[in-house]
Amino acid sequence: MNKLKIILVDDQPILLEGLKSLITTCEDMEVIACAHDGQEAIDLARKYQPDVILMDIRMPKMNGVEATKMIKSELNQITVIILTTFEDDEYIIDALRYGASGYLLKDMGIHQLAQSIRDGVKGNLLLPIRIASKLTAHMIHSPSRVSSFKEEYTPREKEMIQLLVQGCTNQEIADRLFLSIGTVKNYLSQIYAKAQVTDRANAIIYFKHNGF
Structure with a gap:
């Protein structure tokens, strides 16, 4: 089985390790690297060229929206999924405009998250109902x-x-x-x-x- 190669990006080490532990329970996924800010995410994307990047929004040095913009402009084949606790309209719209495949919240369960990752790789739009309603408005x-x-x-x-x-x-x-x-x-x-x-x-x- 070819596993989906994933890079995780979050500035909080505890959350990063927790997310990594959850994803490694999925047989079809593999976390190949972790980044703590947007610039590091770009560097790792260039080095490893993963299938998926799970990107936090608010981080030092460079935020997730700007990192998404840079990655998608250079490595468009990578699926970037925004994963955060924030629901600001500004972030949603900008992330999607710059090529993110979706916008998920960190409070979702591992099974839902895993399926969302698979759907994102297939080209499906990922928006929880409460986020989609904001964007529609x-x-x-x-x-x-x-x-x-x-x-x-x-x-x-x-x-x-x-x-x-x-x-x-x-x-x-x-x-x-x-x-x-x-x-x-x-x-x-x-x-x-x-x-x-x-x-x-x-x-x-x-x-x-x-x-x-």
């Missing part, structure tokens, strides 16, 4: 995004949007619609432009809010 009060929904979407784009909000990955969308991955990516770029969003996470929330 933010988008409701964003006039440019709401008004942009008046633009027409083609029948093919609507099919793709339906699959997108169901959590399908690009490969799954391609398989269901009998399209190439490249064609799917081109369609998604057009869809994002019409919705005035820049990434998958914000697109899913936007379209769910608008009835898809």
Whole structure:
């Protein structure tokens, strides 16, 4: 079995060790390194190129949002999942904008956390209900995004949007619609432009809010 290689990032050693102990109980996961701040996370990501990074938000030297931005711009194949106790709208939006695959809270159980990691690697959006409601509220009060929904979407784009909000990955969308991955990516770029969003996470929330 190929294990998911994970880097943990948190500035509190006790929490870091506790999280490491929990994850090592999962047969399909392996913690290969731990970082205590955003800059160290970037250095370890470059060195080990893990499958997943579980990233805390508030840390010295560089916070988790900035570290996520740097890592995703350089090593986009890495799945970065924000794991924190904070629920600030600002952090949620910025982390997703910079490429995080989701935003999870530290109080979730190991089974839920493990499944969320697996889902994140598959390309699914990870947002607990209480966080998703905050993000939806933010988008409701964003006039440019709401008004942009008046633009027409083609029948093919609507099919793709339906699959997108169901959590399908690009490969799954391609398989269901009998399209190439490249064609799917081109369609998604057009869809994002019409919705005035820049990434998958914000697109899913936007379209769910608008009835898809």
